[in-house]
Amino acid sequence: MWASLQFTSLFSIYLSARGKEVVCSYTEKSCYTCIWFVSVEFNNCPEDEPFPCKSTNKCISLKHVCDGNYDCPERWDEDQEVCIAYQRVPAEDMLNFVEQQARWLIPAFFKSIVKSRDDLQKIASALSTSxxxxxxxxxxHLSRQSARDFESALYAVRSNDMGTLEEFGMKPESWSEVKSVFKNLIDSGLLQQ
Structure with a gap:
């Protein structure tokens, strides 16, 4: 299931990195990591090599992305954030998750930073690439306490402790989805130092 979603997510990253005109509301040195909401229609790569290299017209097969070998001239196919995103729930799906769980996620962890829907996109992108x-x-730009609270929620999921998340405001009927998404974050390294 995630393979096809990752495929879409990777397209979005690479399309924006290839200089397509996209509005970026996420303030970073490199805007390309925050753009995940781009249509696939801009990609000119063939279906058997759908991954466009960042600064050239070269396209590579998805099996060569994050395989430890540099296949793109600028080494974009082995970029740390790209490889993290490749393992994670795609930002589009992460945004849907954040929106669906916003009633408890925002007050529990993100109330100081969420002012608009753009901020939800920032959260989704950060979850997908950090x-x-x-x-x-x-x-x-989370406070130390907010980051530690979120980390505690991840540890609670890792130990199958639904009660801690309920204390943060999660509804019991959300447990299976929250557990699935958080487990993906844990398994792909978000709790590593």
Missing amino acids: ANIDVFQSKL
């Missing part, structure tokens, strides 16, 4: 909780905290 190497660890410290990078996540930095990308979103």
Whole structure:
């Protein structure tokens, strides 16, 4: 299931990185990591090599993305954030998750940073590309306490502790979805130092 979603997510990253005109509301040195909401229609790569390299017209097969070998001239196919995103729930799906769980996620962890829907996109992008909780905290300018609370929620999921998440405001009927998404974040390294 995730393979096709990752495919879409990767397209979005690479299309924006290839200089397509896209509005970016996420303030970073490199805007390309925050753009995940781009249509696939801009990609000129053939179906058997759908991954466009960042600064050239070269296209590569998805099996060559994050395989430890540099296949794109600028080494874009082995970029750390690209490889993290490749393992994670795609930002489009992460945004849907954040929106669906906003009633408890925002007050529990993100109330100081959420002012608009753009901020939900920033959260989704940061969840999809951050190497660890410290990078996540930095990308979103979260307070140390908010980052630690979110980290506690991840640890609770890792130990199958629904009660801690309910204390943060999660409804019991959300447990299976929250557990699935958080487990993906854990398994792909968000809790690593």
